[in-house]
Structures are given as structure tokens and as C-alpha cells.
Amino acid sequence: MKLSLALLLLPAATTTAFTAPKFASTFRQSDDALLSSQATFSPSSSSSTLLQSTTVKDAAVEEVAAAPPATDGKTFGVVNTKNLSKLYDLVVIGGGPAGVAGAIKAAQMGRRAILIDKPKFDEGVLPSGLDLFFGGPTGLFSKALRDSAKNTNVEAMRAQQMDSDVIWKQITNSIVGLAMRNAEGQCRTLERYGIDYLQGSAQLLGEDDELNAAALNKFDDDLDSPEDGIRSVKVGKTYVVDDYVGSVNDAEVVVSGTKVLVCTGSKSTRLPGIPFDQSHRIFDSDTINLLGYLPRSVTISGLGIIGIEFANIFNALGVKDVNILVRGDVETSAKKLGMDMDVANELMRLLTESGVKVLEGTSVDEFSYVPPPSADEEYIQMKLNDGSTMETDLFFAATGRYPVGKNEETGLASAGVDIADRGMVNIDKTTLLTSSKNVYAAGDVIGPPALASTSMEQAQRAVSSMFSEKGETDAAQDANHDDPLSIGVWTIPEMGYFGSTKEQAERDGYTVVEGSVGFDQCLRGRVFAPDGLLKLVVDAESGTVLGVHIIGKEAAEMVHYGMALVKAKTTIFNGLSTVYTAVTFHELFKEAAMDANSKLDFGVEWQEIFDILQGQCDVDFDDEYLKEKFDAIDDDGSG
Numbered sequence: 001m002k003l004s005l006a007l008l009l010l011p012a013a014t015t016t017a018f019t020a021p022k023f024a025s026t027f028r029q030s031d032d033a034l035l036s037s038q039a040t041f042s043p044s045s046s047s048s049t050l051l052q053s054t055t056v057k058d059a060a061v062e063e064v065a066a067a068p069p070a071t072d073g074k075t076f077g078v079v080n081t082k083n084l085s086k087l088y089d090l091v092v093i094g095g096g097p098a099g100v101a102g103a104i105k106a107a108q109m110g111r112r113a114i115l116i117d118k119p120k121f122d123e124g125v126l127p128s129g130l131d132l133f134f135g136g137p138t139g140l141f142s143k144a145l146r147d148s149a150k151n152t153n154v155e156a157m158r159a160q161q162m163d164s165d166v167i168w169k170q171i172t173n174s175i176v177g178l179a180m181r182n183a184e185g186q187c188r189t190l191e192r193y194g195i196d197y198l199q200g201s202a203q204l205l206g207e208d209d210e211l212n213a214a215a216l217n218k219f220d221d222d223l224d225s226p227e228d229g230i231r232s233v234k235v236g237k238t239y240v241v242d243d244y245v246g247s248v249n250d251a252e253v254v255v256s257g258t259k260v261l262v263c264t265g266s267k268s269t270r271l272p273g274i275p276f277d278q279s280h281r282i283f284d285s286d287t288i289n290l291l292g293y294l295p296r297s298v299t300i301s302g303l304g305i306i307g308i309e310f311a312n313i314f315n316a317l318g319v320k321d322v323n324i325l326v327r328g329d330v331e332t333s334a335k336k337l338g339m340d341m342d343v344a345n346e347l348m349r350l351l352t353e354s355g356v357k358v359l360e361g362t363s364v365d366e367f368s369y370v371p372p373p374s375a376d377e378e379y380i381q382m383k384l385n386d387g388s389t390m391e392t393d394l395f396f397a398a399t400g401r402y403p404v405g406k407n408e409e410t411g412l413a414s415a416g417v418d419i420a421d422r423g424m425v426n427i428d429k430t431t432l433l434t435s436s437k438n439v440y441a442a443g444d445v446i447g448p449p450a451l452a453s454t455s456m457e458q459a460q461r462a463v464s465s466m467f468s469e470k471g472e473t474d475a476a477q478d479a480n481h482d483d484p485l486s487i488g489v490w491t492i493p494e495m496g497y498f499g500s501t502k503e504q505a506e507r508d509g510y511t512v513v514e515g516s517v518g519f520d521q522c523l524r525g526r527v528f529a530p531d532g533l534l535k536l537v538v539d540a541e542s543g544t545v546l547g548v549h550i551i552g553k554e555a556a557e558m559v560h561y562g563m564a565l566v567k568a569k570t571t572i573f574n575g576l577s578t579v580y581t582a583v584t585f586h587e588l589f590k591e592a593a594m595d596a597n598s599k600l601d602f603g604v605e606w607q608e609i610f611d612i613l614q615g616q617c618d619v620d621f622d623d624e625y626l627k628e629k630f631d632a633i634d635d636d637g638s639g
């Protein structure tokens with residue numbers, strides 16, 4: 001038997017005591033059973049270990065592998081060293097939407113891939129290794145909380161004398177259930193594609209690092225040419241199984257691939273002066289995922305998408321006092337988000353009507369009192385910039401996010417990856433290749449727009465450009481990095497928009513009319529969901545739809561139809577001649593087209609005349625020529 005296992009034991013065995021996840025107390029019956037059955041987890045080896053260059057070549061070894069080593073009940077995020085010892089085509093760092101999409105794309109292209117992910121929160125990892133946040137967007141918690149806010153009648157529960165802890169437990173049960181289904185589903189998908197998923201913290205090594213040089217030597221035969229190079233990643237705090245050593249906790253391993261895709265995401269920006277570390281009731285857009293109580297009052301700083309979403313959610317959860325503090329004004333914030341002002345005003349109307357206060361020109365000057373963890377009845381006291389005071393049970397700083405490119409843990413900068421200010425990884429916009437050989441990046445780590453949808457598309461495009469043969473076409477490669485995006489905002493009711501606002505279209509040289517209708521102008525809206533509006537921004541010359549802006553029920557779904565209209569350069573005249581299924585929200589598109597048509601000088605009636613003339617004469621009339629002639633005889637402008 002020929003087995004070379006270079007096992008380098010680093011000093012002093014350190015065992016981290018196992019603590020059940022914070023979420024454990026919120027589990028339903030069946031999950032409780034799952035937890036208690038695994039609560040006896042104890043790693044069979046807890047040494048801090050560097051496992052590398054495991055070469056397994058013998059038939060006898062295969063026999064050993066037939067009886068897999070025990071994993072102490074840990075079934076997710078564990079990889080056998082035998083797998084790790086072979087060269088991968090792709091090593092993905094980061095298991096958010098981008099990383100998962102990239103790894104799957106590689107497998108679909110017939111490549112061998114591994115995904116290495118450090119759980120976002122230790123509290124989210126179950127004894128089975130299932131990371132509740134794995135494969136989900138950072139915003140997964142807010143979507144799940146929104147869903148349970150919509151489905152939980154907190155008022156009714158309070159009326160039945162249920163206390164806040166019981167209500168909150170019910171809410172988190174449903175969130176954990178949703179997160180579990182998502183994480184398990186993602187793990188199973190990776191498994192189906194034969195992708196290894198290793199939990200741990202990955203550090204990219206430089207090309208000339210001695211471990212990478214050793215790996216290049218070792219995998220020489222696997223490469224067409226040594227000049228192609230390989231890249232290695234050191235993975236720490238990981239748990240692996242080895243056919244001979246058994247399971248090894250807190251191990252360090254080196255994994256190599258011909259390409260690396262960096263998808264390390266983003267983190268919330270923490271502005272100075274906010275005492276995050278002094279209180280478990282002051283949150284940022286990461287730590288809010290670990291919210292453990294139903295607050296009595298909420299203050300949110302920032303009127304970005306995340307701030308607005310959470311204001312709505314807390315309001316729907318029956319929190320009476322929800323305030324949003326905006327340093328500037330609503331209009332500036334809305335325009336920064338590319339929002340149409342009528343939609344923004346409708347949102348503000350609905351927020352105010354539901355009791356949320358939006359305080360413009362307001363910021364916190366000082367946190368004058370932060371209650372200690374034991375004083376749950378007390379409130380956080382704040383001094384505002386106008387000298388007044390405010391108290392709150394929960395403070396949420398939704399003041400932006402920064403890409404995770406610069407920190408030491410990822411090792412990107414020292415491995416030769418060019419990184420801009422604030423940690424954004426610089427990439428070639430077409431291939432998503434970084435400045436460092438064979439290293440690509442996608443998702444939040446490459447900066448705006450930093451959305452789950454764009455992150456996935458970028459990762460697929462990067463992998464496609466890595467592995468497509470010369471001359472081979474792949475739809476993923478054709479996507480344009482600068483294409484406009486459809487935006488969904490998960491307020492209640494939700495928003496969706498695509499294309500130009502009136503202002504943007506006018507800046508682009510169009511003369512514009514808008515067709516705008518309230519949700520109550522279609523039967524479905526009138527009966528079931530009257531709040532909201534749908535607006536079409538239309539080129540007054542041609543009737544082409546340039547932008548679609550919606551707030552109301554199903555807006556984030558309907559915007560895709562709007563996007564198709566804009567992309568296909570559809571005119572409102574097409575819309576007017578389309579029969580939409582009755583009692584659907586899509587009927588609003590026709591109503592909005594009618595409204596826009598009524599504002600056109602040359603509307604649908606003109607189109608009919610134009611069609612008749614074209615049909616009856618052999619001459620090919622030009623639209624502009626006919627309009628000019630018509631204007632000449634229509635001297636009183638009556639049409």
C-alpha cells in the first residue's frame with residue numbers, strides 16, 4: 001500500500017466547547033428532536049492540524065473508503081481528504097448566491113468544483129453542520145421575517161394575553177423553518193452536481209507561496225503546461241474526514257484548483273459613534289439577522305432599501321413606534337435608488353398612514369444612555385441633531401455595506417489581487433478576471449449593484465469565461481455588465497421598477513409622457529389590494545415604453561413583464577390592442593397605456609389613420625411627413 005499523508009500537527013490541542021445554536025430554543029418539535037439527538041457531538045480529534053498533500057493511490061485504500069469514517073453526525077460541509085488531495089478545476093470561496101451559482105455553472109460545464117464557505121454566523125450552524133444561512137442571500141432573513149410578519153397576527157396574539165417572548169418564538173420558528181429548507185435544498189443541489197462543500201475560512205495564497213509552488217509541482221501531470229499555473233487556498237477552522245486518521249476538527253488544509261472564484265460578499269458599514277458593542281439592542285444589517293426579541297419600539301437610521309424594508313416589517317409585526325431618521329430628505333434618497341417620485345410619494349403615504357414616521361434632516365448626535373444587557377425594561381436614550389431627545393428599544397443602523405475584499409482573512413491583497421478603496425475587488429468587466437492570474441471575482445465583493453440577482457449572473461459569466469473553449473458560445477457570456485436591472489424592493493406592498501424615470505428619459509433627449517393608474521383601477525386591485533400605482537414612462541414621439549414603475553401587490557413579479565415591454569421596445573399601441581386576462585393585475589398595463597395615450601398629440605387614433613393610409617396607398621408614407629401635413633391643416637389644434 002502506498003500512502004503518503006503529510007500530517008503536520010501544530011502545537012497544543014484546543015477544543016472549542018460545543019454550544020447549541022441560539023436558534024435552538026426557537027425550534028419546532030421535530031427540530032428539537034433533531035437537535036437533542038445531535039447535542040452529544042464531540043469531535044474525535046480536536047487538534048489544530050495542517051493536512052496537506054494526501055496522495056491516495058492504492059486499491060486497498062479504496063476498500064477503506066468503502067467504510068466511510070465516522071463524522072460524529074456532521075453531514076454538511078465536510079469533505080474527505082482523499083477528494084481534497086486531487087486538483088480541482090474550480091475552487092470557489094464564499095457560499096452566498098454568487099458562490100453557489102458559480103460552482104453549479106462549473107459542474108454544468110463538466111468541471112470538478114469545490115465550494116469553501118465560512119458560515120456567516122456561528123449561531124446559525126446546527127450540529128449536523130447545516131448552516132441555516134448557507135446559499136441564501138444576506139437579505140434572506142428580512143424576506144423570511146417579512147413573510148412571517150404578513151402571516152402572523154401579532155395584535156390577535158397579544159389580545160390572547162401571549163407575551164412578546166412567546167410571539168417572537170412563533171415568528172422565529174417559521175423563519176428557521178424557511179432558512180432550513182433553503183439551506184438543505186442548496187446542499188442537496190451541490191451534492192447532486194458532485195460539488196464538494198467544505199465549511200471553513202479560506203485564504204488565497206500567492207502564486208509564489210511555497211505551498212502553491214509545492215502544489216504546482218505535485219499536479220504537474222494534470223496541467224497541459226506548467227505555465228498555465230494553479231492557485232491554492234489555505235482553509236482554516238475546518239472539519240474534514242480522513243480514511244486513516246478519522247475526523248479532524250479545527251483542521252487546516254490546502255486546496256488547489258486551476259481557477260479560483262472569489263465570492264466573499266459584503267459586510268455592513270459601522271459608522272463611528274454608534275456603540276454596537278455595548279448593547280445587544282443596537283444592530284447593523286448583518287447582526288439584525290440574529291435579532292432575538294420582539295421590540296417595543298424601533299429607530300432606523302438610513303432611508304435605503306434595507307431601512308425601508310425593515311421599517312415596514314416591524315410595522316407589520318405590530319411595533320407601534322417605528323421611526324426612520326434620514327440625514328437628508330426623502331426626494332434625494334429616493335432618486336439615489338433610481339425610484340420614480342410618484343412611486344416614492346405613494347410609499348411615503350402608505351408608510352405614514354401605517355404609523356411609520358420618517359424624520360428628514362435628522363440624525364443621532366449622541367447615544368446618551370445604553371442600558372446594560374440585564375436592564376431589558378429600559379430604553380436606549382439618544383440626543384438628536386436638533387437638540388431633542390428620543391428613546392428606542394431597538395436601534396438599527398442601515399447605513400450601507402462594503403465589499404469583503406481587503407481583510408487579512410481572505411488574503412486577496414497579499415496574493416496579488418488588485419483591490420480598490422473600501423475593499424472592492426477590481427475586475428475585467430467582461431471576463432470578471434482579477435489582476436491576479438487565474439483568480440476571478442463575482443457578487444457583492446466586486447461592488448455595485450450588489451444584488452443577489454446580479455451576483456449570481458456575474459458568477460455564471462465568470463465561470464463561463466474561464467472554461468468556454470475558443471469559438472464556443474455560451475449565453476452567460478453575452479450578458480452585459482452595464483445592462484439596466486429590474487429592481488424589487490420588499491416593502492409592504494412591494495415595489496418593482498425597470499428602465500427610465502421621466503427625468504432620466506428627458507436627460508437622454510426624449511420628450512416624455514407618463515401613463516399612471518392606481519391599483520384600484522383594475523378589478524383585482526379594487527377588490528383585493530387597492531393600495532399602489534403603476535406608471536409607464538413613454539416616448540411621446542413613438543409611443544415606446546421606456547420605463548415601468550410599480551408599487552403594489554405583486555409589483556416585484558409584474559416588473560418582469562414591464563421589463564420585457566421596455567427591452568422589446570414595445571409601444572403603448574401594442575398594449576392597447578392586447579387582451580389581458582380578466583381579474584389580473586396585468587390589466588393595469590392596459591389602463592396605464594390608455595392614460596399615456598390620452599396625453600399624446602399623435603395617439604392611438606393617429607396610429608389608426610396612419611395604418612389606413614399606409615394600407616390604401618402604394619406610396620410608403622413617412623410618419624413624420626404625415627404628422628407635418630396634418631399639423632398644417634389642423635390650424636386650430638383641435639385634432
Ligand SMILES: Cc1cc2nc3c(=O)[nH]c(=O)nc-3n(C[C@H](O)[C@H](O)[C@H](O)COP(=O)(O)OP(=O)(O)OC[C@H]3O[C@@H](n4cnc5c(N)ncnc54)[C@H](O)[C@@H]3O)c2cc1C
Nearest residue numbers: 094096097098118137138139202265266443444450451452
Ligand atoms: C437586509 C438585506 C436585504 C437585501 N435584499 C435584497 C433583495 O431584495 N434583492 C436582492 O437582489 N438583493 C438583496 N440584498 C443583497 C443580497 O443579499 C446580496 O447582494 C447577496 O447576498 C450577495 O451575494 P454574494 O454571494 O456576493 O455574497 P454573500 O451573500 O455576502 O455571501 C458571501 C459568503 O462568503 C463567505 N465568506 C466571506 N469570506 C470568506 C472566507 N475568507 N472564506 C470562506 N468564506 C468566506 C461569507 O461568510 C458568506 O457566506 C439584500 C441584502 C441585505 C443585507
